[in-house]
Amino acid sequence: MQKRLSELEFSESGTVRDIFASRHELNCLGVxxxxxxxxxxRQPIKGPVVVAVDDMEVAMGLETARCVIVEVDRP
Amino acid sequence: MSISPSRRWELVDCIARRTVSAxxxxxxxxxxxxxxxxxxxxxxxxxxxxxxxxxxxxxxFAGALVTDGFMVRIFDGYWxxxxxxxxxxxxxxxxxxxxxxxxxxxxxxxxxxxxxxxxVSFGVVxxxxxxxxxxxxxxxxxxxxxRLAVLMDTLLHxxxxxxxxxxxxxxxxxxxVPAVTATRTLETRKQRFIMMTLLxxxxxxxxxxxxxxxxxxDTVGWVLLYxxxxxxxxxxxxxxxxxxxxxxxxxxxxPYRWPQRTNVAKKLWNKTRGFLTNAVPFVxxxxxxxxVLYLTGFIGWLADLAAPLFVTWFGVPKETVGPLxxxxxxxxxxxxxxxxxxxxxxxxxxxxxxxxxxxxCVATFAMMVREGxxxxxxxxxxxxxxxxxxxxxxxxxxxxxxxA
Amino acid sequence: xxxxxxxxxxxxMGNPNVxxxxxxxxxxxxxxxxxxxxxxxxxVTRGFLRKERLEYEIIDVPGAYxxxxxxxxxxxxxxxxxxxPDAVVMxxxxxxRVERGLYLAxxxxxxxxxxxxxxxxxxAAREREVSVDVATLQEILGxxxxxxxxxxxxGMLDLVEAVHRAQPPDIAAIEARAFGEVKxxxxxxxxSIAGTAGGVPE
Numbered sequence: 001m002q003k004r005l006s007e008l009e010f011s012e013s014g015t016v017r018d019i020f021a022s023r024h025e026l027n028c029l030g031v032x033x034x035x036x037x038x039x040x041x042r043q044p045i046k047g048p049v050v051v052a053v054d055d056m057e058v059a060m061g062l063e064t065a066r067c068v069i070v071e072v073d074r075p
Numbered sequence: 076m077s078i079s080p081s082r083r084w085e086l087v088d089c090i091a092r093r094t095v096s097a098x099x100x101x102x103x104x105x106x107x108x109x110x111x112x113x114x115x116x117x118x119x120x121x122x123x124x125x126x127x128x129x130x131x132x133x134x135x136f137a138g139a140l141v142t143d144g145f146m147v148r149i150f151d152g153y154w155x156x157x158x159x160x161x162x163x164x165x166x167x168x169x170x171x172x173x174x175x176x177x178x179x180x181x182x183x184x185x186x187x188x189x190x191x192x193x194x195v196s197f198g199v200v201x202x203x204x205x206x207x208x209x210x211x212x213x214x215x216x217x218x219x220x221x222r223l224a225v226l227m228d229t230l231l232h233x234x235x236x237x238x239x240x241x242x243x244x245x246x247x248x249x250x251x252v253p254a255v256t257a258t259r260t261l262e263t264r265k266q267r268f269i270m271m272t273l274l275x276x277x278x279x280x281x282x283x284x285x286x287x288x289x290x291x292x293d294t295v296g297w298v299l300l301y302x303x304x305x306x307x308x309x310x311x312x313x314x315x316x317x318x319x320x321x322x323x324x325x326x327x328x329x330p331y332r333w334p335q336r337t338n339v340a341k342k343l344w345n346k347t348r349g350f351l352t353n354a355v356p357f358v359x360x361x362x363x364x365x366x367v368l369y370l371t372g373f374i375g376w377l378a379d380l381a382a383p384l385f386v387t388w389f390g391v392p393k394e395t396v397g398p399l400x401x402x403x404x405x406x407x408x409x410x411x412x413x414x415x416x417x418x419x420x421x422x423x424x425x426x427x428x429x430x431x432x433x434x435x436c437v438a439t440f441a442m443m444v445r446e447g448x449x450x451x452x453x454x455x456x457x458x459x460x461x462x463x464x465x466x467x468x469x470x471x472x473x474x475x476x477x478x479a
Numbered sequence: 480x481x482x483x484x485x486x487x488x489x490x491x492m493g494n495p496n497v498x499x500x501x502x503x504x505x506x507x508x509x510x511x512x513x514x515x516x517x518x519x520x521x522x523v524t525r526g527f528l529r530k531e532r533l534e535y536e537i538i539d540v541p542g543a544y545x546x547x548x549x550x551x552x553x554x555x556x557x558x559x560x561x562x563x564p565d566a567v568v569m570x571x572x573x574x575x576r577v578e579r580g581l582y583l584a585x586x587x588x589x590x591x592x593x594x595x596x597x598x599x600x601x602x603a604a605r606e607r608e609v610s611v612d613v614a615t616l617q618e619i620l621g622x623x624x625x626x627x628x629x630x631x632x633x634g635m636l637d638l639v640e641a642v643h644r645a646q647p648p649d650i651a652a653i654e655a656r657a658f659g660e661v662k663x664x665x666x667x668x669x670x671s672i673a674g675t676a677g678g679v680p681e
Binding site: 086093096215220326331332338342 | 496515517518519521522551555577578585589609612613615616619620650653
């Protein structure tokens, strides 16, 4: 199942399929196509999300997270 | 020669795969804490607790323990009477400049270079900034600041900044000088401009906070509240008015690390040395200049000139002109001087807020010059407008509450 | 600014928060500010190291993820690299996150300055059981790679010595060496490393 990164639930994980915005910046922080990531937290009232990629944590705004498409892992 | 970004990424993957192998990933204390401090449910209470702890340690250790318990007794009990007794000619100019008021009972009132100057520098501000920087170093070195930035992003993004603006803001609570340079981590000119202007206006520095706790303790809460409201309101207004984009936060959140003892010691030493070589001479110079201006009658003349603005618009006594002049050199000195002027509590609150916002101190101003003349001019324009509006507004609130 | 006789100019470049300033302080005995958040250094800091009658001018460049500058601090980094065509570049990698630093490293390598690599935070990597094959990395890149720990002072002498072995990198050769021996079919391999960043079990 594919989801936007912004819709990933807490502790859900998945593999990045596509990135539609800020691709270069996200790539530089380790969020790249085919990377596996895990949702750490989503801040309330449209706040940023924090994800773990490899062994690193990255925080990004919600709009940016909407532009990242993730294939969700089956539990 | 150069290659395309996608080819470069392929190369990165290939090299990384051939050289790096990750070991078993065990849960670490740092990792667990890292998650707890960034999740809203646990992170926001933690952030509040951290800030509260920060403030109460600052107030109780620097203010109550060192300054009240020790420095005030030495300076007011021994040093001031001794200076007043030993220095010749109480009526002379040099007595006025070095010792100040011969009838003064506290080092705040005397306002001589060797009485108030030394007391403000070493009795109040030095212990305050030492404690402040010790705690700030722990925040910086542990890796807490990026997590605080994530938590603050929700709010700050709505006033045209992003969460990472919390870094210059917190550095600014120590000193605005490094904070102005730290605005460079913000991405767009708009974000940098808003942050620099808000820094100059609404972020009081550690030296000023220290002296406020000492000289005008009852007003501190109100002053901080007014500054915070000003920060949010004018941040929001500026983000609407200033053209440019406000990109979202996108940052690396580093793992927690233990602060290194040598690094903490080194930072504290650097701050202390900076204080001794840069701040203390400015405090002394400030007292000298203000005293000379008093003697020549310039301050009296300026006070009369500015009286309509000060009394009718801001609702503060015209004598506050003197401290406002001193505030350009050192804000701590200005607050110390202000505390000796008789006025109502609400006038004191207004006056302290005005001292904070009316102009950055000379050291901060010099840093702002480095960030570019156009930015500076625009910031000064905004500053003048904000001081007039906000100063009048605070007075109006006072009138409505029936206290001004 | 050109390098003088008997004098080397060394630019320290790398991602934010990989310990460039800590290394800089170790090497020069200077007092650059070191913290644990990205973007501590936003301005250029210079320091000197004198050893065996040679003088090294070391420049601590603000951290960047790429030479396509995103903020003002990264612009400073790009400007410094462009302004020092004769300088030796020390690329600083965080041994616990080598992959992230390699992109900038490759971009800098394309500039053609003589270059060597400091593989910093090697102690943290050991602690987290991340192992980096220094010999292979050195072989692929064709430039010296020195494991260091600024916190513990490991590898400082090797680092100074590596300045003299610094090589202008050859990207074509790096590509050939990297892709040459092992086929790297894109798309098949799982790129992730097991576990989450915080290390909390799922």
